[in-house]
Amino acid sequence: MTEFSTIKNPILPGFTPDPAVLGHEDDYYLATSTFNWYPGIQIFHSKDLAHWDLQSYVFNDPEFLHLAGTDTPAGIWAPDLSFDKKTGKFWIVMCQMHNMNGNLFDQDNYAVWSDSINGPWSKPIYLNSIGFDCSLFHDDDGKHWAVTLEWDTRKGYQHPGAIVLEQFDPEQGKLVGPTKRISRGGTDRGCLEAPHIYKHNGYYYLMTAEGGTGYGHGVVVQRSKKIEGPYESDPQNPIITSTPYRYFRRGDPDSLRIDLYNQSVLAKVWSWFVSSYSY
Template sequence: MAYEIKNPIIPGFTPDPSILRVGDDYYIATSTFHWNPGIQIFHSKDLDNWHLLTHVLDKNAGIDLRGTDTPAGIWAPHLSFDNKTGLYWIALSKMNNMNGRMFDADNYAMSAKTIMGPWSKPIYLNSIGFDPSLFHDDDGKHYVVTLEWETREGFEHPGAIVLDEFDPQKGQLVGESIRISRGGTDRGCLEAPHLYKHKGWYYLMTAEGGTGYGHGVVLQRSKNIAGPYESDPKNPIVTSTPYYFYRRGDPDATRPDLYNPDAPLQKAGHGSLVDTPNGEWYLAHLCARPLPGTLDCTLGRETAIQKMSWTDEGWLRMADGTTLAKKTTPGITGVHPESINDVGMRDDFDQETVDQHLLTPYCVQDESWMSLSDRKGWLRLHGRQSFYSKRDVSILAARVDGFRVTAETKLSFHPKHYSDSAGLILYYDNSNWIFARMTYDELGKQPVIDIVQAVKGAKKELMKVKIPVNDGQVSFRATVSYDNVQFYYQVDDSDSWTTLGPQLEIKYLSDEELDGFTGLMAGIGTWDANRRTSYADFDYFSLDHNE
């Protein structure tokens, strides 16, 4: 009997999955928005157990995310493999600006001989819209499909899917763009086009209904790559809202009114198709799990998978014959799961590089502000701009991948000015975070600890009475339980933890409350708004599940 795959297969902030099989190896690339290194790639042997393998956009990629507004940055990477050249390819959008609904994006492609890289310098494709993907046809031609973002008043929004031929040798698009679809449903918010070929048909898969509660995976097909494309009569083929609604031209992507209380997973959409060596088919897609009793998704959009099959008429269907995304799906026939438990993380900072789960918002990770060699077994972070900045911030954080988790760190810090701070943080973006920190008290002339919070850009100091720390060393712990967090501290390496500040509500650190679509992160950081001369040493950082 085949094993059951449990969804989400990659929990926490892992949206817009693009799945690929090469041989017996499966890979998934996900969006990273304003976080570096950009584009996470996960690996699996069984479609059930996934671990973070590598990133595509390192500090040498040359893509600058400083100043990026949430939720702009790196959108919807598409992973593909060209059998004729043996090259892996990534197509991606760098969303620069969303003001005025202009959506100023630059789209790129990159290639590598192995999934581990090194990846080529980004090849500019176009700026017509976003969510480009590459298709390598069996005749040796290469194509890009992109959402052409409509900016004119009086025209149907968001636009059309356009097809372009891509010449890898010239490193550019060639010929004229061809509009091939304005959507396979009336759900609106058309995006995320992917092309596939199966038994002589070209299949265009898109995301429609918005990346919120009306999301769905839509399929169209044609005998000619340039169309015309006909829509699957059962569209959307995977969704959390399996009923008809008309939202063409409606720019709202969240659509909370379409929440389906009977759906096992919410927001199911943005699909990507893969086959197995024995001819079975699966669809990876994003999903979300709101906090109980709310529509707030602090974990962001996550990655799920559904088993699929082809009908005699040449359409894709979920294995159970429905269109409603499920929390479990049948595993690959004859495959035994390898039981990798890749949730949570711990870094004791005794290696040459930091754990790859640790990402940095806006700026790249480099030796100018972080070091593993200055103090053996510790990570030294030099204080830079405050966490309200969207440029040079000294933060390392991992995605929160469960509703009940504990984040913990120990640091050594010797602040000399009230503008010096270091500690443990829950972080959504530069305007929304909670920071348990050590800082300096001028009146007492000693280090103290407290909590400071950012709520939609407003600053709140939550402890009128700050706690002295005589030797400049402290451990912080944050225990998250669904919609709240309690901070603790520990001194002198004692076995006991002392409550720090009040219990805090965290549901505001969610896509719905902040009109975004990223996710909650937990990590460590420091700032120096005085002379940029202070630094903090961190002994470890861990993120553990309490479930």
């Protein structure tokens, strides 16, 4: 008989934002953002995905990553945790957000590796500065690919911009080859971010978050026979969301989508506000 663990939510209380989960052999590991706090990037361990223990940190020495003077919530964002089967190395890709003033994000993306999930981890390898939510995909042909949200604030561009693919060479410690924009979203919800690539049965699957970080948030999946695309959107997109109906919000920088929570209540609040403060 199969034994099931009882899940008691939240499985990780407190300060554990942006979780990235990796299954490796009989274990699960989870990395979280730590923003401008040290030690940087928490690593948790679990055997059943329901019960987690804090196991280690990636950055224990401020000399490896300078965060002094960083405003909250900038700092270390959205670590991606992966394992390269060919070399047996664990990889973490993360964004260091320096400044968010005026919606003109100033950030750098780095990668670190280790032979053990408990470290020690390498010195940060600079990747790019085009956006955030960068992740690393290790293909079965030995190639490595960085996929990033390109943040473009110019008028006429979707905000955020597009999902960008770049080949990564671990031996050279840098990105190589051309930069390719592979998606501008699988829906019209806007606020495209958090790209990850997976491979299954000959297809490359691009998973993204769309619709913002509030009440319109959704998980979207597209697929392609080639990693460079073109990617086709699943007809059921978004595959997970609390707001299932279709809506168009491309180019709208509002990430919370407060109006999608309860429009009738918000309409009453707005009517009261206007009548109370009109002259």
